[in-house]
Amino acid sequence: MEPEPTPASPLVVVVGPTGSGKSTLALRVAESFSGEIVNCDSLQLYRGFDIGTAKTPPAQRGATPHHLFDVLDPQIGYSAGQYARDTRAVLREISTRNRLPILVGGTGFYLKALLDGLPPLPERDATLREDLARREAIRPGVLHRLLRRLDPRSAAAIHPRDIQKLIRAVEVRVLTRGARPMPKVSEPLTGYRVLKIGLNPDRAELAAALDHRTQEMFERGLLDEVRGLLASGCSGTEKPFESLGYKQALTVVRGEISLETAIVTTQNETRQYAKRQRTWFRRDPEIHWFDGFGHSIRVIEQCAALVREFITLS
């Protein structure tokens, strides 16, 4: 085993539930340590989806470069694997310039794909998927039975009703059939030392802040943003329209539900989403947790101290 020829570059990661103040904290850290922000949010990747994704407006970004924001058109389907590849390139580029990359976002799966890597498996196959979905619709349960034959291990790990995951698992087996021992190992990110920072604001306070933020998004023109997207050629079936706020705004624009109902359901689902994020990040033992919001002076100072220690270590 050869030792790493060059010392590993530092990488700071800021995670936490939506609305916990990740962007603010990351920006402060970036300002103090010559950092550059790299997006790790599956929706802020999309162009035109600004209000509902709580994207930091360019005016507030100051001189700090932001990467991987607004890089996708709504009709582009994306994936964790693609994200990992794209982001690794961006990270390297930033480090080459001796700047500190700061990864920010709440999409745990993308972060995992980036840091730990994904096994080298085939990408999605639309036609195959359609076929599989059709079969399952006709005979509920077939996919799970099929997977049990093709790959008993994954079958045991995936619930029979989780169609989305079943389709992928079956797809992988079908696509790699005959392709002998697929390397089962993932390819983790190399060449980096990672500092993971997690924001953990008080639950009730976060819920209140989230309710308020949702209300504000609608007041600040979420509906108009959706109308504009529709006017510029979107059909409303694109992936980012499946997300919180956009999903509801779309039905309001179409006159299917009232604004009030939309706000309330968005608030509920946002709260539930925040919970799922906590569940995801909670089990990562490498995260340094901070109780509070990312815009709290106290949290910013504590994080800055941690980061300072982290980067001078190299």
Next chain:
RNA sequence: GGACAGGUGGGUGAGUGGUUAAAGCCAACAGACUGUAAAUCUGUCCCUCCUUGCGAGGUACGAAGGUUCGAAUCCUUCCCUGUCCA
């Protein structure tokens, strides 16, 4: 004051004499996650106890009585709520 309708677990809402601690939905809580991930999916959800079991006990369908082997379901009175008539 009179006539109807109705009061069910955190919310909604089924249930009209017996496998009903009470469907479903929502909220809440916990969890899973190997290319759709702001997605998708799972579990718990009256209380107590234990030998954690299709376990034991207790409480529960506005209140109090009654009928019955047995009541959320039937009867009586009372209290509330809604609509309509005065």
